[in-house]
Amino acid sequence: MRFRSLKLRIAVAYAALSAAILAAILLLAGNGIGRFGEASASRDLAANARVFDEIIDLRAQQMRGSADVLSRDFGFREAVATGDQATIDSALVSLRERSRSAAAFVVGFDGAMIGSATAGLPASGDLWDALDGGQDHGIIQIGDKLALAAASPIEVPDTIGWLVLAQPLDAAEMRGLAKLAAVDIHARVLRASRLPAALAAAPSGQVVESGDRERVLHHVTALPSLQAGIRPRLVLDHSLSQALGEYSGLQWLLVALAVAGVTLIIVLSWRIARTITRPLSALDNATRLIGEGKDAAVEVTSDDEIGRLGASFNTMVAAIAERERQITHVALHDGLTNLPNRKLFVEQLDHALARRRDDARLMVVYVDLDDFKVVNDTLGHPAGDALLRNVAAHLQGVLGDAIVARLGGDEFAILFSDLPGNENLAALADKLQGCFDRSILIDGQQADASASMGIAVAPDDGVDGITLMKNADLALYRAKRDGKATHHFFEQSLDEQARHRRQMELDLRLAIRDGGFELYFQPLYSMHEERLMAFEALIRWPHPDKGMISPMEFIPLAEETGLIVQIGEWVIREACRQAATWDGDLSVAVNISPKQFLAPGLANIVLSALASSGLPANRLELEITESIFIANVEKTLETLHSLRALGVRIALDDFGTGYSSLSYLRSFPFDKLKIDQSFVRDLTQGGNANAVIRAITTLADALGMETLAEGVEDEAQAEILRQEGCHQIQGYLLSRPIDANAVHVFIAEMGPETDRERLSA
Numbered sequence: 001m002r003f004r005s006l007k008l009r010i011a012v013a014y015a016a017l018s019a020a021i022l023a024a025i026l027l028l029a030g031n032g033i034g035r036f037g038e039a040s041a042s043r044d045l046a047a048n049a050r051v052f053d054e055i056i057d058l059r060a061q062q063m064r065g066s067a068d069v070l071s072r073d074f075g076f077r078e079a080v081a082t083g084d085q086a087t088i089d090s091a092l093v094s095l096r097e098r099s100r101s102a103a104a105f106v107v108g109f110d111g112a113m114i115g116s117a118t119a120g121l122p123a124s125g126d127l128w129d130a131l132d133g134g135q136d137h138g139i140i141q142i143g144d145k146l147a148l149a150a151a152s153p154i155e156v157p158d159t160i161g162w163l164v165l166a167q168p169l170d171a172a173e174m175r176g177l178a179k180l181a182a183v184d185i186h187a188r189v190l191r192a193s194r195l196p197a198a199l200a201a202a203p204s205g206q207v208v209e210s211g212d213r214e215r216v217l218h219h220v221t222a223l224p225s226l227q228a229g230i231r232p233r234l235v236l237d238h239s240l241s242q243a244l245g246e247y248s249g250l251q252w253l254l255v256a257l258a259v260a261g262v263t264l265i266i267v268l269s270w271r272i273a274r275t276i277t278r279p280l281s282a283l284d285n286a287t288r289l290i291g292e293g294k295d296a297a298v299e300v301t302s303d304d305e306i307g308r309l310g311a312s313f314n315t316m317v318a319a320i321a322e323r324e325r326q327i328t329h330v331a332l333h334d335g336l337t338n339l340p341n342r343k344l345f346v347e348q349l350d351h352a353l354a355r356r357r358d359d360a361r362l363m364v365v366y367v368d369l370d371d372f373k374v375v376n377d378t379l380g381h382p383a384g385d386a387l388l389r390n391v392a393a394h395l396q397g398v399l400g401d402a403i404v405a406r407l408g409g410d411e412f413a414i415l416f417s418d419l420p421g422n423e424n425l426a427a428l429a430d431k432l433q434g435c436f437d438r439s440i441l442i443d444g445q446q447a448d449a450s451a452s453m454g455i456a457v458a459p460d461d462g463v464d465g466i467t468l469m470k471n472a473d474l475a476l477y478r479a480k481r482d483g484k485a486t487h488h489f490f491e492q493s494l495d496e497q498a499r500h501r502r503q504m505e506l507d508l509r510l511a512i513r514d515g516g517f518e519l520y521f522q523p524l525y526s527m528h529e530e531r532l533m534a535f536e537a538l539i540r541w542p543h544p545d546k547g548m549i550s551p552m553e554f555i556p557l558a559e560e561t562g563l564i565v566q567i568g569e570w571v572i573r574e575a576c577r578q579a580a581t582w583d584g585d586l587s588v589a590v591n592i593s594p595k596q597f598l599a600p601g602l603a604n605i606v607l608s609a610l611a612s613s614g615l616p617a618n619r620l621e622l623e624i625t626e627s628i629f630i631a632n633v634e635k636t637l638e639t640l641h642s643l644r645a646l647g648v649r650i651a652l653d654d655f656g657t658g659y660s661s662l663s664y665l666r667s668f669p670f671d672k673l674k675i676d677q678s679f680v681r682d683l684t685q686g687g688n689a690n691a692v693i694r695a696i697t698t699l700a701d702a703l704g705m706e707t708l709a710e711g712v713e714d715e716a717q718a719e720i721l722r723q724e725g726c727h728q729i730q731g732y733l734l735s736r737p738i739d740a741n742a743v744h745v746f747i748a749e750m751g752p753e754t755d756r757e758r759l760s761a
Contacts, residue, residue, distance in 0.1 A: 010269060010272070010277070011266065011269040011270045013269075014265060014266075014268075014269030014272075015262060015265055015266045015269055018261065018262055018265040019258075019262050022258040022261055022262060023258070025258075026254055026255065026258050029254055030254070033250060034244060037240075037243055037244045038240065038244070040243070041183075041217055041238060041240050041243040041244075042207045042217060044182065044183045044238070044243075045183070045185070045207055045217050045219050045236060045238045046207055046219060047182075048181040048182060048183060048185055048236065048238075049205075049219040049221055049234075049236050051180070051181065052177065052181075052187060052221070052234060052236065053221060053234070055177055055180065056148060056223065056234070057137075059148060059167070060136075060137035060148060060150045061137075061150075063099065063101065063137070063148070063149075063150035063165045063167060064136055064137060064150040064151070064152060064165075066095065066098070066099040066101075066165060067095070067099075067104075067150055067151065067152035067163045067164070067165045068152045070091055070095050070152075070163060071152040071153065071154045071155075071162075071163040072152075073091075075087070075091075076088070076091050076154075077154055077155070077156050077160075078156075079091070080106060080108075080114070080154050080156075080160060080161055081156050081160055085114070088106060088114055088115075089115070092104040092105065092106070092115055095163075095165070096165075099165055100167075101165045101166060101167050102142065102147060102166055102167055102168045103115070103121060103142055103147070103164075103165070103166040104163070104164070104165050104166075105121060105163075105164055106154070106161050106162065106163055106164070107127055107128070107131060107151075107161055107162045107164060108160070108161045109159065109160045109161050114161075120142050120143035121140075121142060121166075122140050122141060122142075122227045126140075126227045126228050126229070127140065127162075127164070127226050127227055129228060130225070130226045130227070130228070131151055131162045131226070135151075135224065135226060136150060136151050136152070137149065137150040137151065137224065137226070138223070138224040138225045138226035138227070138232075139169070139189065139223050139224065139225045139226065139227070139230060139232035140166060140225075140226050140227040140230070141191075141227055141230050142166060142168060145168045145169075145170055146168070146169050146189050146190075146191070146230070146232055147166040147167055147168040147169060148166065148167050148169055149164055149165065149166040149167075149226050150164070150165050151163065151164045151165075151226065164226075169189045171188070174187040174188055174189065175187075183238060183243075184238065184239065184242065185236050185237065185238050186236070186237040186238075187234070187235070187236050187237075188234075188235050188237075189223065189232055189233070189234055189235070190232070190233055190235055191230050191231060191232060191233070192231035192232075192233050193231070195220070195233060195235070198210040198218075199218055199220055199235065202218065202220050204220055204221060204222045204233075205219075205220075205221060205222075206219070206220075207219050208220075209240065211240075211241075214239065214241045215239075215240040215241045215244075216237055216238070216239055216240060216241075217237070217238045217239075217240050218235060218236070218237055218238075219235070219236040219238075220233050220234070220235055220236075221233065221234040221236075222234075279298075279301070279302075279306045279307075279310065280306070282298050282299070282310075283298055283309065283310065283313060286298045286313065287313075290317060290320075295317075296317065297313075297314050297317065298310040298313055298314065300314075331343070332344035332347075334405075334406040336385055336388060336389065336406070337388055337389055337392035337393075337406050338392075339392050339396075339404055339405050339406045339412075340403065340404075340405040340406075341405060341406065341407075342405065342407045342408065342413075344405065345403065345405035345407070345413050345415065346465055346469070348403050348405075348415060349364065349415055349465040349468065349469070350464075350465045352403075352415060352417040352418075353458060353463065353464065353465060353468075355417075355418075356417070356418070356458065356459075357418070359420075359421045360417075360418050360419060360420065360421065361419045361420075361421060361423065361425075361457055361458060361459070361460075362415070362416065362417050362418070362419065362457070362458040362459075362468075363415075363416040363419060363425060363428070363455060363456070363457050363458075364413065364414075364415055364455070364456045364457075364458075364468045364469060364472045365413065365414040365415075365416070365429075365432060365453055365454070365455050365472065365487075366407075366411065366412075366413055366453065366454040366455075366469075366472040366473055366475070366476040367411065367412040367413070367414065367436075367451050367452075367453050367476075368410060368411050368451060368452050368453075368476055368480060369387075369388075369391065369410040369411075369412075369436075369449065369450075369451050370448065370450045370451055370452060370484040370485060371448060371450075371484070372384065372387070372409075372410035375387055375447050375448075379442060379443070379445055379447065383442045383443060383445070383447065386442050386443075387440060387442060387447050387449065388406070388410065390440050390442075390449070391412070391436075391440075391449055392404065392406065392412070394435060395412070395414070395435060398435050399414065399432075399435075402414055402415060402416050403415040403417075412451075413469075413472075414432065416428065425455075425457060425489075429453070429455055429487050429489070432453065432487070433451075433453065433485070433486075433487055436449050436450050436451040436485070437450065437485065450484055450485035451485070452476060452479040452480045452484060452485070452486060452487070453475075453476065453479055453486075453487035453488070454472045454473060454474065454475030454476025454477065454478065454479050454487070454488055454490070455472060455475055455487060455488070455489045455490065456468045456469075456471035456472035456475060456489075456490040457489070457490070461490045471490040472490065474490060474497075474498050475488045475489060475490040475491075476488070477498075478497075501557060504553075504554060504557055505557060505561055505563075507543065508554060508557065508558060508561075508563055508567075509563065511541060511543075512563060512566050512567060512570070515570075516541065516542070516543075516544075517539055517540065517541055517567065517570065517571075518539075518540045518541075518542060518739065518740075519537050519538065519539060519540070519571065519574050519575060519578060519739075519740060520537075520538045520539075520540050520737035520738060520739055520740075521535035521536065521537055521538065521578075521588075521737060521738060521739075521740070521743050522535060522536045522538060522730060522731075522734075522735065522736070522737045522738075523535055523730070523734045523735050523746065523750070524536060524587075524589065524708060524728050524729075524730050525728060525729050525730070525734050526727060526728050527718070527721070527722045527726065527727065527728065527729060528727055532586065532747065532750045533586070533587065533728060534586055534587035534588060534589055534621065535579075535582075535586065535587075535588055535589070535743060536588075536589040536590075536591075536623075536730065537571060537574075537575040537578075537588055537589065537590050537591075538551070538737045539551060539555075539567065539571055540737075541554055555593075559593060559594075559595055562595060564593045564595050564596055565595060565596050565599045568592065568593055568596035569596075569605050571590055571591075572590055572605060572606060572609045573605075573608075573609040573612070573613070575588045575590050575609075575620075576588070576609040576610055576612075576613035576615045576620060577609075577612075577613045577615075578740050578743070579613070579615050579619060579620070580613045580614050580615040581744075582743065582744070582747060583747055584747070585619065586619070586747065587618075587619040587620065587621050587649070588615075588619065588620060588621065589621040589622075589623055589651065590620070590621070590622055590623065591623045591653065592622050592623065592624050594624075594625065594627050594628045597624060597628045597636070597639065598628065598632075598635070598639075602639060602643070603639070603642040603643055603645075603646060606620070606622070606643060606646060606648060607646055610646070610648075616647075617646050617647030617648050618647055618648070618649065620648045620649070621648065621649040621650075621651055621671070621672070622643060622648055622649070622650055622651070623651045623652075623653040623674065624640075624650065624651070624652065624653060625652075625653050625654055626652065626654070626655075626664060629664055633667070637667055637668055640668050641668075649671040649672065650668075650670050650671055650672075651670060651671060651672035651673070651674055651708070652664065652665075652670045652672070652673050652674065653674045654674065654676045655673040655674055655675055655676065655696065662699075665699075665703060665705075669703065669704070669705070670705055671705060671706065672705060672706040672707070672708055672728075673696060673700050673705055673706070673707050673708070674707075674708045674709075674710055675693065675696055675707060675708065675709045675710065675726070676710060677709075677710040677711025677731070679692050679693060679696075679709075680693075680709050680710065680711045680712055680717055680721070680731075681711060683716075683717050683720045683721070684714075684716050684717060684720075690720065690724060693709070693720070693721065693724045693726065694724045694725070697724055697725040697726055697727075698725070701725065706727045706728065707725075707726050707727050707728070708726070708727065708728040708729065708730060709721050709726050709728070709729050709730070709731075710730050710731065711730075711731045712729040712730065712731035712732075712733045712734075713731050713732045713733055714733060715733065717731075717733070718733055
């Protein structure tokens with residue numbers, strides 16, 4: 001409901017809430033009374049059922065007592081023993097009249113039924129099993145009625161029969177018994193086969209309910225039976241609807257009290273609402289004026305909550321303008337450097353493009369600080385933040401009217417607008433590059449502030465902000481690839497390269513999904529043992545449309561996108577599978593990229609590949625480069641030791657091209673050092689290449705490591721390497737990389753003699 005009056009809303013809310021609470025209480029109380037009434041009626045019926053059972057047992061005992069008097073009489077026993085029918089009939093008639101029973105008869109030991117009137121009585125055979133089993137009372141059927149029977153044995157001294165008294169349990173008898181109950185009960189005794197369907201499945205001794213308009217409780221009890229096959233049941237009925245009706249007066253009283261309470265609450269809530277809403281009306285008027293852009297204030301006349309609300313309203317009005325200014329500034333500026341953020345930069349770029357004259361140009365520059373991550377990692381994030389603030393302040397101070405923004409992280413954007421058509425943009429870019437050619441002192445530490453820049457110019461490179469920013473980003477990507485501390489202007493080919501790169505990334509993902517790679521293998525030859533030792537696994541990508549794509553083209557993209565981890569896992573598994581099919585003890589060498597090495601679970605992947613292929617661990621060699629030590633030396637050593645624990649061999653690839661190779665050799669005992677092919681190429685060119693090779697092999701021998709020279713292409717190089725103590729060679733002198741099928745042919749053809757002939761050919 002919608003109200004235009006707060007006073008009415010408060011009054012209605014109070015009344016509705018109170019009515020809801022009272023209704024809930026009334027509902028709970030009514031349900032509770034109903035459940036209490038149902039439980040009480042069930043308990044009463046169950047209790048009276050027990051009373052009925054006791055009354056029937058007592059009636060049976062009384063009948064048994066009457067029968068005992070006659071069955072123990074000497075004359076009667078003699079008459080039964082001698083078959084004196086007249087005496088028996090006379091005694092039975094006297095007993096029936098004296099005990100007010102419906103029937104009195106004797107069941108002989110021989111099965112004969114003796115009595116003055118046996119019409120309608122059950123056959124003696126129907127009673128025999130129960131009497132013979134010692135049962136002295138139970139239900140029998142006389143004609144079409146059920147009766148309670150009690151039996152007394154006739155002994156002389158052995159039992160020669162039973163004296164049975166029977167009393168019908170007709171409607172009159174059951175009404176008389178029902179009057180003894182504490183509640184209104186209808187009682188009846190029925191055979192189990194004649195029970196209503198609703199009661200036939202009712203558990204004996206439990207209360208069940210039936211009826212729709214009138215709810216009735218039933219209690220069914222199994223009674224003992226002297227006659228086989230009748231299965232008597234005592235059924236007690238009690239009207240639950242009538243029992244619950246006795247509680248209706250209490251429920252109506254509760255309803256009356258609830259109505260009176262709601263009426264009182266409505267009156268009181270109206271008075272309270274009128275007191276509260278008077279000062280709020282003044283606040284309402286003032287708020288409406290503020291919404292219209294007008295100044296407004298309320299008069300504070302009290303010190304209570306309403307008065308404090310008015311004072312707070314006046315304070316709020318005074319602070320709104322300042323807060324709006326601060327919110328706008330925060331939404332459009334970077335919190336660290338106070339430079340415009342991306343949103344504001346885009347707005348300013350769009351405005352500058354809209355104002356640009358036809359003969360003017362506009363330049364957008366994307367800036368990415370070089371090695372900023374190194375500053376964060378070595379000096380800490382506070383030092384990185386200080387570097388960003390210093391760069392921002394320096395750019396604002398040097399560039400004057402240019403708009404400088406921080407896009408996030410270590411990326412900045414600079415906007416030069418209204419540049420004359422004859423402006424030397426290359427000189428302007430060089431000037432901007434010079435802003436970063438300086439060192440910054442942070443907490444006593446020198447930090448480099450060099451940067452890579454990508455530049456897009458309007459209208460040549462785009463006439464809208466989205467296109468210019470995209471092209472500047474592409475130029476920045478090219479500048480970062482060209483090296484540090486440089487800049488690059490956008491060229492149309494960059495956009496084509498970006499599209500080509502995106503398509504290649506999509507094709508790479510499809511190749512990973514569909515198994516579109518192949519492994520080629522290049523042999524590794526031992527010059528000490530003069531035999532084939534292993535093959536290095538090299539990945540190849542036969543593109544379905546573009547043919548064979550060089551690893552030099554797609555591996556860098558896979559490294560950059562992180563797909564190298566999935567590709568590397570496939571290479572490990574496939575290399576192990578292929579090597580397991582080779583004859584002899586030939587090993588397989590697999591290159592592990594830095595990203596794959598740092599990814600979690602490398603040891604598990606290697607173990608799984610060995611287990612699934614059946615390849616012995618000592619026939620797998622993993623080749624890593626020194627670059628893996630740069631990020632986290634402790635983590636790197638931990639991973640290397642976990643791989644060594646599997647039994648695989650570890651080789652250090654491209655040895656001699658890094659800066660800290662000796663320290664790595666001291667930290668971890670590699671199995672092999674692979675000499676970079678740049679040293680091998682220089683062996684026949686003069687210079688000090690021989691001395692470098694000799695130093696590496698001498699160092700490796702001292703540390704117990706093997707050496708392998710890459711890129712060996714002629715016999716002269718191989719002979720020099722042999723003389724300098726190099727253990728193994730790899731290169732075109734032996735073979736170019738071959739596919740998996742050709743490996744088996746190569747192994748078969750490469751015997752010991754063939755090995756030596758191949759090297760001397």
